[in-house]
Amino acid sequence: MQFENLSFGYRGKPAIFKQFSWAVPAGRTVLLGPNGTGKSTLLNLAAGVLKPKAGTIQANAKRDVGWMPQNVLAINRLTVHEQVAYAGWLKGLSQAAAWEQAQVALAAVDLTERADDLSKNLSGGQLRRVGLAQTIIHQPSIILLDEPTVGLDPTQRQRFRTILASLPNNHTMLVSTHQVDDLAELFDTVVVLYQGQIRFQGSIEEFLAHAPNASPRPAEAAYAYFIGGDH
């Protein structure tokens, strides 16, 4: 996935991206940045939910992209299984395939037991896992996760990260977060986005190298190095 000379801004507000160009690296990438810096906007643009005012986004077809929004919402009166299957159908799977693949996806996020419950009865953490199941049901080659752990308690966040780590590593994954402790070992690349520009891109080791020696929280220290007082 590649962004070329991308420009975008919300109506009546200053542009977030101006002539933004970036190639999403293969493997698993975490996109760090403070709130309001354009992470969600970039993922929405990548997913096709937003349209750029200028520039292009080279990506596979929509059915090859899996996008999990920041707020995963339940569809009224649908069970977990139905909601995930419906997401699969929307992504182009046949009805039968979507129904079958929903079971596989729910097993992957450890929600098989809740499959027949109404999705609106799930907790926030479980709903986020439903969102992940919706994202991966059609086995996309690009997975976009927008702040997947925001609002979850530490236990739920750890569980979500464990599930994420258990997914097969055969696709491009871009995960946005402003929580530096999400920076687990499962990512190949760290990208820092700040004010619509890429401030850093490299491996976790390269990222952590920017933290002062003997820092008790090296990830946060490295993050602060790139975004300064906004952290």
Place this chain on the structure above:
Amino acid sequence: MLRWFRWPSFWLWPLMLCLSLLHPINWQAVNDAYRLEATVRGMRMLMIIAPICAAWAAWEAARLRKAKWWHSAHARPPWAIVLNATGPIWWFGASCLVINAIVQLVLVDLAPIPTPLVLLTGLATLAMHIGIGFSFGLWLPAISAVAGVLLLDYLWMVFPNSLSTPWIRHLTGYSIGCCATEYTLAPAFLQAQWLLVVSGLLACWLVWQGFDAVWRVGLALLIGLSGIGLAAQRVQSLDYDPIAERNPSALICSNAAIQLCVWPEHAQRLPALQELANETKQGWQQVNIGFPTVWSESPLQPESSYFVVRKQSSDLDIVRNFAYAMLPATPTCSQQQPYPAYAVQALSLWWLLRQAGVPQAVAQSQLSASDFQLLQQLEQQPREQQLAWFEYNRQALAGCDLAPRFEA
């Protein structure tokens, strides 16, 4: 893609079915076994079904909108998602319309096959209502969308029928006066329905692409309003009933000295009608009144006298129709000036009926006392004098200038 029993509409379906079965029961089967009329009567169910289906569609859209699924990036195009979400609703609504039409047909002893074009138009109109309901659901919160669509759609279906402007009622697809056997649905009425359906669905399709572009919403409104305007233009010349004369090529004619041409719905009565015509002819021959040799149920058939048959028409009604055809039509001058001959219209008619063999007791039961007394006095005169009296009054009835003669 969702299991059918998961759709809330499914649980209301039995109620809708009951409505579609009960709706025709209130109606008495006095009409002719005319397939078009029974089908149109079945389509009146749209008045109830369309708002309910549109409200359900609004609910379906609202739940997708509330969960922010509608504006997400999907591989499926919007129309496919709408079709998937509203398909069951359309099927439920369509089944109610079809069942209602079938019940109407069966009530008049017809095979349960509705008139295809009328049925198709009704089903397309239902789809348009569902599409519009869905569009409102994408725009408004569920409660407002469902309540608003239900109320507004019901008003749209019912309110225009209470207005005195004839053409407005023909935009709702809820025709209330079609048709006696000599009429068919006016092509302009059906054209208007299809203009509304096409423009309505096109506007909906534009809205489904997103509310983000002002031009798109504006264009959708423009298309919708243009559709209404064009449809209104099509039906503007129609009267309260959206009807046109039926094509006389459908008539079935007898092969006798007096040729009677009737609509297929009355073909079974043709031998009995023929007998009545012969008896009437013989009666009138005795007073030297010629009986036309060609009678037709269509006023469009050239060189024929017009008569009307209904399912409930008695022999007296048929003979009365023959007699009416012998009298001049009410002249247009009667709308602007006095029409004195009107006073002898009933008397002239009953004199003809008496000559055709209608018993005196029947005349007495249906004429006013004074007219019956005049009729009795008339019948005591020589036949030549009676005929002269009739011919004079027939002439008077054709215009507004001649004063009628009450006595021979």
